Amino acid sequence: MNYSIIIPIYNEQDIIPELVRRVKDVIDKLDGQSEVIFVDDGSADSSFRLLEENHKKDSRFKLIGLSRNFGHQVAISAGLDCAIGDAVVLMDGDLQDPPELLQQMITKWREGYHVVYTVKKSRKENALKRFAFSSFYRLMHTFSSISIPMEAGNFSLMDKQVVEVMRKMPERNRYISGMRAWTGFKQIGVEFDREARFAGKPKMSVRRLVDLAIDGLISFSNAPLRLAIYAGVAVAGLSFLGAAYVIYEKLFTNKAILGWASIIVAITFIGGMVLLTLGVIGEYIGRIYDEVKHRPIYVIKDKIGF
Secondary structure (H helix, E strand, O other): OOEEEEEEEOOOOOOHHHHHHHHHHHHOOOOOOEEEEEEEOOOOOOHHHHHHHHHHHOOOEEEEEEOOOOOHHHHHHHHHHHOOOOEEEEOOOOOOOOHHHHHHHHHHHHOOOOEEEEEEEEOOOOHHHHHHHHHHHHHHHHHOOOOOOOOEEEEEEEEHHHHHHHHOOOOOOOOHHHHHHHOOOOEEEEEEEOOOOOOOOOOOOHHHHHHHHHHHHHHHOOHHHHHHHHHHHHHHHHHHHHHHHHHHHHHHOOOOOOOHHHHHHHHHHHHHHHHHHHHHHHHHHHHHHHHHHOOOOOOEEEEEOO
């Protein structure tokens, strides 16, 4: 098996026929055998049935059905665990990642690159979504302990060596792009214009993007903890300056020291900083708790075509 294409699916019944058609057109022209692994992430519509029927028509299209919705990143991980290709492609199922770009990615892989990630030159989302995605990638690029390319999402091709390393990474709160960058190896980007969804509503809301940003930042950076330390030092410095000012007013002026309002403000400010710091620490502790439970990352209900 030369190529494995992993596509997570969640309530995409309106897109599946066109998605299958375009993917089939691409793999028919490739220079080796291919498998397409659809991972149904607990869809509530007819997605699973449509994919099952498609497998009966073309055995190259395989299907994994998860027992419930585990999330996009986990669904990709389930596909990675079952892929057997020399090169493994990750792409979304909304046709914003064009399957036709696969041939260009394979060419780069043939040149000796272990990871070929894609970089989005433009997006068709609204202004709020574009701003949210841009802020997310800038945040990850700035604060991550590893170099994560700007505007590089899940759409990528990885050599089987890279996939083997990622299979050994057991963390529950997963950020695939960061894990891919962490592995190292020889990597290169390919630019493309990201299209709008073919049909249906976007699954990646601003709230989910924020959750993914928190997962990625905490998984690959200690910056939040350090920012809490810096904030503590800054508050302590302000408190020292305030105390010096009060002492000066008391000893060297005749002004009355008033300020129940300022005292309340100072107390609430410091209390807010304490709660913020505890919240940051709590995020890390919560992820430690998730890890030590050693629950499976996902549960497979059905496997068809394997």
